[in-house]
Amino acid sequence: MKTLITIITILSLHFAFGQSTYEKGMTQAFELWQEKKTDDAANLFERIARAEKENWIPFYYAAQVHITASFNSKDAKEIESRLIKAQDLVNEAKTFSDTNAEVLILEAMLNTAYVVYNPSVYGMTHSPKVDKLYLQAKQLEPENPRAILYHAEWQMGAAKFWGKDPKAFCPEVEKAILYFEKESSDVPFYPQWGMNQIERIQANCKS
Amino acid sequence: MKIITTIILFFSLNAVISQTSVSGIVTDESNTPIPGANVYLDGTYDGGSTDLNGKFEFNTSETGAQTLIVSFLSFESYMLTKDVKDLSGVTIKLKEDINSLGSVILNAGTFSAGDNSEAAVLTPLDIVTTAGAAGDYIGAFQTLPGTSTVAEDGRLFVRGGDANETNIYIDGLQVFQPFSPSANNLPTRGRFSPFLFKGTNFSTGGYSAEYGNALSSVLLLNTIDEPEEEKTELQFINVGLGGGNTQKWGKNSFSFNAFYLNLKPYQNIVDQRVDWINPYESISGESVYRHQFDNGLLKVYGGFTYSDFELNQKDINVPQGINFYLKNRNLYLNSSYQGDLGNDWSIISGVSFANDNNAIAIDNMDVDSADNSFHLKLKFRKRYSNRFKINYGVEQYLTNYQEAASSPDFETFESDYTSNTTAVFTEANIFLSKKFAFQTGIRGSYNSLIQDYKVSPRVSLAYKISENSQLSLAYGDFYQLPGQSVLKYETELEQEKSSHYIANYLYQKNGRMFRAETYYKTYEDLIKYSTEMPQFDSQFNNNGEGFAAGLDLFWRDNRSINNLEYWVTYSYLNTERDYQNFEGKATPNFAAAHNLSVVGKYFKEEWKSMISATYNFASGRPYDNPNSSGFLAEKTKSFNSLNLSWAYLISPQKILYVSASNVLGADNIFNYQYSNTPDVDGQFARTAIRQPADRFFIVGFFWTISDNKNDNQLDNL
Numbered sequence: 053m054k055t056l057i058t059i060i061t062i063l064s065l066h067f068a069f070g071q072s073t074y075e076k077g078m079t080q081a082f083e084l085w086q087e088k089k090t091d092d093a094a095n096l097f098e099r100i101a102r103a104e105k106e107n108w109i110p111f112y113y114a115a116q117v118h119i120t121a122s123f124n125s126k127d128a129k130e131i132e133s134r135l136i137k138a139q140d141l142v143n144e145a146k147t148f149s150d151t152n153a154e155v156l157i158l159e160a161m162l163n164t165a166y167v168v169y170n171p172s173v174y175g176m177t178h179s180p181k182v183d184k185l186y187l188q189a190k191q192l193e194p195e196n197p198r199a200i201l202y203h204a205e206w207q208m209g210a211a212k213f214w215g216k217d218p219k220a221f222c223p224e225v226e227k228a229i230l231y232f233e234k235e236s237s238d239v240p241f242y243p244q245w246g247m248n249q250i251e252r253i254q255a256n257c258k259s
Numbered sequence: 260m261k262i263i264t265t266i267i268l269f270f271s272l273n274a275v276i277s278q279t280s281v282s283g284i285v286t287d288e289s290n291t292p293i294p295g296a297n298v299y300l301d302g303t304y305d306g307g308s309t310d311l312n313g314k315f316e317f318n319t320s321e322t323g324a325q326t327l328i329v330s331f332l333s334f335e336s337y338m339l340t341k342d343v344k345d346l347s348g349v350t351i352k353l354k355e356d357i358n359s360l361g362s363v364i365l366n367a368g369t370f371s372a373g374d375n376s377e378a379a380v381l382t383p384l385d386i387v388t389t390a391g392a393a394g395d396y397i398g399a400f401q402t403l404p405g406t407s408t409v410a411e412d413g414r415l416f417v418r419g420g421d422a423n424e425t426n427i428y429i430d431g432l433q434v435f436q437p438f439s440p441s442a443n444n445l446p447t448r449g450r451f452s453p454f455l456f457k458g459t460n461f462s463t464g465g466y467s468a469e470y471g472n473a474l475s476s477v478l479l480l481n482t483i484d485e486p487e488e489e490k491t492e493l494q495f496i497n498v499g500l501g502g503g504n505t506q507k508w509g510k511n512s513f514s515f516n517a518f519y520l521n522l523k524p525y526q527n528i529v530d531q532r533v534d535w536i537n538p539y540e541s542i543s544g545e546s547v548y549r550h551q552f553d554n555g556l557l558k559v560y561g562g563f564t565y566s567d568f569e570l571n572q573k574d575i576n577v578p579q580g581i582n583f584y585l586k587n588r589n590l591y592l593n594s595s596y597q598g599d600l601g602n603d604w605s606i607i608s609g610v611s612f613a614n615d616n617n618a619i620a621i622d623n624m625d626v627d628s629a630d631n632s633f634h635l636k637l638k639f640r641k642r643y644s645n646r647f648k649i650n651y652g653v654e655q656y657l658t659n660y661q662e663a664a665s666s667p668d669f670e671t672f673e674s675d676y677t678s679n680t681t682a683v684f685t686e687a688n689i690f691l692s693k694k695f696a697f698q699t700g701i702r703g704s705y706n707s708l709i710q711d712y713k714v715s716p717r718v719s720l721a722y723k724i725s726e727n728s729q730l731s732l733a734y735g736d737f738y739q740l741p742g743q744s745v746l747k748y749e750t751e752l753e754q755e756k757s758s759h760y761i762a763n764y765l766y767q768k769n770g771r772m773f774r775a776e777t778y779y780k781t782y783e784d785l786i787k788y789s790t791e792m793p794q795f796d797s798q799f800n801n802n803g804e805g806f807a808a809g810l811d812l813f814w815r816d817n818r819s820i821n822n823l824e825y826w827v828t829y830s831y832l833n834t835e836r837d838y839q840n841f842e843g844k845a846t847p848n849f850a851a852a853h854n855l856s857v858v859g860k861y862f863k864e865e866w867k868s869m870i871s872a873t874y875n876f877a878s879g880r881p882y883d884n885p886n887s888s889g890f891l892a893e894k895t896k897s898f899n900s901l902n903l904s905w906a907y908l909i910s911p912q913k914i915l916y917v918s919a920s921n922v923l924g925a926d927n928i929f930n931y932q933y934s935n936t937p938d939v940d941g942q943f944a945r946t947a948i949r950q951p952a953d954r955f956f957i958v959g960f961f962w963t964i965s966d967n968k969n970d971n972q973l974d975n976l
Contacts, residue, residue, distance in 0.1 A: 077304050095297035095308045102328075103304050128769055129361065133332045170770075172817060172824060172862075180487050213864070214911060 074104065078241050081113065090121045098141070108145040108155065109241050115141035115158060122165050131169050138162050153193040154243045157202065160185035164206065182206055197235060198246045201228035205253045212256075222257040225250065282316035283349035285309050285329055288692070293353060296331035301338075319343060329353060333361070335645065355693035357645055362693045363723040367733035367763040367776070368465035370403055371458070389858055389873055396456070397438075397449040400478065402856040404776070404811030404828040405463035408877040408898055409849045411929045411948065413446030414438055416849050417463050418780060419807025419834030420475030420757075423742055427478045428470070430558060430595040432611035433656070435632040439541065439566055440587040440617065444929070444948050445533065450564055450589070452516055454492075454503070455547055456480050463811070464759040464778055465733030468684040468700030468717045469638070469652060474739045474757040474782070482547055482558055486512050490965035494518070497958045498525050515546035533951045534571040534580065541566035555598025555606075562591045575934045575946045584620040589613070603642040610635045624666035630743070633657040646690040650700075656680040660743055672795070674747040678708040678740065686717070694723040706740060711753050713738045731763040741786050741799075749799040756783045770818035780807040785838035805836025805844065825859040845891035846881045848930050851898070853878040867908040875900045882930050885943045899925040904957075914961040924953040 077100045085093035094117040101110035118138040122131045139162060145155050163181045166174040186203035189196060204225050208218035232247045285296045292313025299306025305319035319325070321343055329337040334353040339346075355362075370381070381399060389399040400406065400415060407416040414422035427437040429451075441447040460479040462470075470477045486505045494501040503516030522538040543564040550557045566587050571580040595609030615630040638652035658678045665671040686700030697720035705712045717735035724730055738754040740746070758781045766773040785803025790796070815826040832852055837844045846852075855876040862869050879894030887893065904918035921927075930948040937943050 073304055091295040092308045095295075095306070098297060098330075099299045099306045100304060102299070103302055137332055184488060210911065214867070214908075 074100065075240060078110065078113075081110075085117060090117060093117050094121075101141075101144070106148050108149040108152065109239075109243075111141050111145035111148075112155060112158060112243065113241075115139075115145065115162070119158070119162050119165050122169065128169075131165075135162060135165055135169075138165075151192055153189040153196045153199055156185045156189040156192070157196070157198050160189070160202065160206075195231045195234070197228040197231035198243070200224050200231065201246055201249065201253060204228065205249075208253070208256050218256045222254070225254055225257065278318040278320055279322070279343045279346075280316060280318055281305070281327065281343065281346045283314070283347070283351060285313045285315065285331075285351045285353060287334070288352055288354060290352075293331055293334070296329055296334075296353070298327065298329050300343075301326035301328050357690040357693050357696070361726070362690070363696050363721045363729050364765070365688075365696055365698050365719050365721045365731065366765060367719055367721070367731035367761045368462050368759070368778075370400075370461040370463070389860075389871060395448045396451055396453045396480075397478075400461050402826070402828060402858050402873060402875070403461065403463075404774075404813050404830045404854075405476075405809075406830070406854070407832065407849060407851055408854055408856075408875050408900075409929075410875075410898065410900070410927065410950070411444045411446060412849070413441070413448060415476065415478065417476035418778065418809060419805070419832055419836070419850055421847070421849060424473060424475035424739065424757075425478060426470065426473035426476075427480065429480050429560060429593050429611070430482055430609060431469070431479070431607060431636060431638070432593050432595060432609045433632075433634045434591065434593075434611070435613035435630070435634075435658075436589055436591070436615045439564065440585055441539075442568070442570060442572060442583050442585065445951055450543065450562060450591075451480070452503075452518070452545060454516070455482050455514065455545060455560070457483050463776075464780065465717070465719055465735050465761045467698070467719075468686045468702040468715070468735075469650065471654075471682055471684075471702055471704055471715070471737070472656070472680070472739050474737050474755060475780075482560055484556060484558075485549065485551070486514060488965055490963055492516070492964075493962045495960045495962075497956070498522055510551040512549045513546065515544065517542070517544040529952060529954075529956070531952050532949060534573070535568070536571060536582070537567065537569040537584075539566065539568040552598065554600075555596055557594070557596045559594040560592070562589075564589045573946065575932050575944060576936075582620070582622050584618075586618040588616045590615075600639075605640045605642075607638045607640065608636060624664060624668075626662065626664045628660070628662040630661075631659045648688045650684070650686045650688075652684050654680075654682045654684075656682075660747060662747060674795070676708060676746050676750065678706060678746065680704055680706045680740070696721050704738065706754070708746065709740070709750050709752050709754070713754055713756075727768045728764065728766040731761075731765070733759065733761040733763075735759050744793045745786055745788070745799060748793055748795050748797060752786065752799060753784050753801045755785050755801070755803075757781060758783075770816065772813070772815045774811075774813040776811045778807075778809060778811075782806065782836055782838075785836065787838060788840055791840055803836065803838035803841075805834065805838065807832065807834035807836075807850075809833060822862045822864070823859065824861075825857065827858075828854075828856045830854040842890040848880055848882055848891065851877040851880050869906040871904045871906075873900075873902045875902075880929065883933075884931070884945075885933050895928045895930065898927045898929075899923070900927065901925075912963040912965075916957070916959040916961060918957045920955045921950070921953055926950070926953065 077096065081093050081096040081100065084096060094114050097110045097114035097117060101107065101114060104110060115138040118134040122134045125131050142155060142159050142162060149155060160182050163178045163185065166178045167182065186199055186206065189199040190203065193199065204221040207221050211218045211220060229250060235244060237244065285293045285298065287293055294309050294311045294313060296309045297306065298309060298315045300319055300321055303319065303321055305317055305321065307315050307317040309315045323342060324340055325343050325346070326338055326340045327346055329351050331353060333356055335356045337351055337353055339349065339351070389402060397415060401408065405418050409416050412422060415425045416422055417425055427434045437449060438447040439450055458481045462477050464476065466477050486507065489507055490505050492503045499518055499520035501516065501518035503514065505514040506512065520539070520541045523540070526535055526538045541564060545562040548559045567585060569584040572583050574581050591613045593609065593611040597605065597607045599605050611634045613632045617628045619626040633656065635655045636652065638650060640648060640650050642648045656679070661675040663671055663673045682702060682704035684700060684702040686698060688698045690696045700717045701714065702717070703714045715736040715738060719731065719733040721729055721731040737757045737759065740754055741752050759778060761776060761778045763774070763776040782805035784801040785805060787800050787803045789798040809830060809832040812829045813826065817824045832850055834850050835844045835846050857874045860869060860871045875898065877898040879897050881891045882893055882895055883891045884893045900921045901923050902918070902920045903922055904916070907915045909915055927950055928947045931945045932948060934944045
């Protein structure tokens, strides 16, 4: 009996220890990101992903860091190489989790980044992909607030372009708010971002 | 129990105490430090990023042999396995990844278009929204430098070569009859619809050893690997109706489209210079099936066209005109497989087949012909590294041609031939660095009909002279079999030959591209014959020769003005040749010395409209005047055409499209036909060969139906 307890203790200690390295690493990466040390953050997420194996979450964040950074850059070469890198990371995340709404949402943002960066080259080819990815994500998780919110934002943009009322998608935003409040996950670092963007997107619903 | 705890504690303490430091510097091949590189021990959390001086340092509790990995955007990842203790103060040089952005491009002679590659001169949208191209896949390429405007023909005339010197390939396999049939001096169109294709390579010279039997140029079209979504597309145009559908299921997809074209209603309204009896009418269909295997992709493409027309062709020697009737049926099948064989070997193989039937009636003479052609290709590619790849390939061409001509004046005259060509090629692609690359290959081919064996070397190299510019050179020998019109009467001939010498300068920066290319091209062993047209009693020989030299300029700018994209091309061509029934060396009628195109597209958001304009200019073309002494010594007036088009997006999936060619109504003259006999004053009378109509108008409505409500056909117009 004693031996058993010892083994269990050692194992759980070991597990806890392992867990905490992951958590420590991830927390540190988020801190770096917050400190705007973009490349350090992306590198750390990628290192964690490579060490963890079979975990899509660190790949997901590594890709997200590059995508977000591309939105803030004006250097064509930097944007393109970041987006290529992000696509590689998204593909790796997909190999561990191929029917994952969160990864699809991220991929939709990646394609949005291409369209924003160079509409004349990528508009025609990448816009349909954005729509398709959001639709797929919503099919997998009808209550995913990020899929609903960001698809609504994308559609509002299209509606504005066509001279239609973007307010048509405001009920979607309301729905997203509801689902954000309900959202919870047991998986550490499971994507939960996006709520702070509601105010910006809801600006379309005023006036 | 206590003992165990102690031991565990001791070990973990020990682990904390015995941290090893890993440190060093990361640079590129020219010793410039690389900041921001990711450095870590494989399979562990231990690592860090390099600082501004390329330096890194981190601690690890790992012991023994470990693998240090260094990775950074656009460099090849680096691995070093050593005992951790020896991993301090290491110097690591990363090699540039030649597959990444900013690598030198082997582009002498070549235009890449329709994909998003770095060297692409035309985007997918351009190919079809170019005003004047009127949805013809070939039209946009006629605005590229190196091509001559030959508006009464519609095919590609490249660098002093005639239209027969350009071959077209779909997925690496030859298209035997890429153009719809037409009568003399009436422009033809490409048979395929634009929306089945993505990336295209148009080579105006110096192309790869993979392609043969073309003296001047190859146009390589690739079908889409995987369609984005299921959709239905409908087209209603003033000259026809069309529709298409795409389905996807599992690892399969299937697309088809059909189009019915009838020029009769249009020509009843708009006056034509041509005396049509039955205006052009055609029905065509295409389909593509694709299946994705675990390690490969199978594509099967099939196209069918039926067309007919009848007209009375004006002829100065025949006052009542010549009655010309044509009926054509064309079937083209193409299936290809590309797959990974493991161990860095890959295979690309395929077969294409064409069956082409013509029934022609010229006054009371009937000519029926049937052409069956095959092309089989097997190619292997070995990737030794990112920087060194070799292709090996073997091809077989088979053509059987039969023709029967009958008329009340003579007995039925039959001619036929079967031609077999076997070719082998190999080509190495070598990147010495991100800045310097070359490709060298050799091709051997044997034709059974004329029993002729030829070997042609090809070389191409490129060197990057600065961050935004590069120089390339290319050389190659090219052979081509005599054409169908000759082979049906004579086989004691050799292949025609040309050699290309090309120098290219390319500058690219932030949405602007400048490309200058100069070339010299020799022609040898061109076919000559003793009669006006090849016929059964002509004397044939290989004594023709010629040259072409020129300068091609291309400027494209997508940046300077918001929402405006434009490109300007200018080609200077100096060419002379002695071939066919020429009296001696002369510049042929199709070769104008100066060609200029200006293409602009403006997207006006408030109007939801894309407005395009294309202006083409060509200097006068040589023609032969029997009233003067020289041969092909006079020139027509210059060619001018301004084309406009307007695509209006009614809603995301509905587009209204209007286009007009030659809006200014320039009366362009391509050539003159002279009377065979002089009049009473001893002068030969003439008629001008002019446009069939001054202007051509298209009005169309394009409707897309799909789950995705934002997809439309703008990219297919």
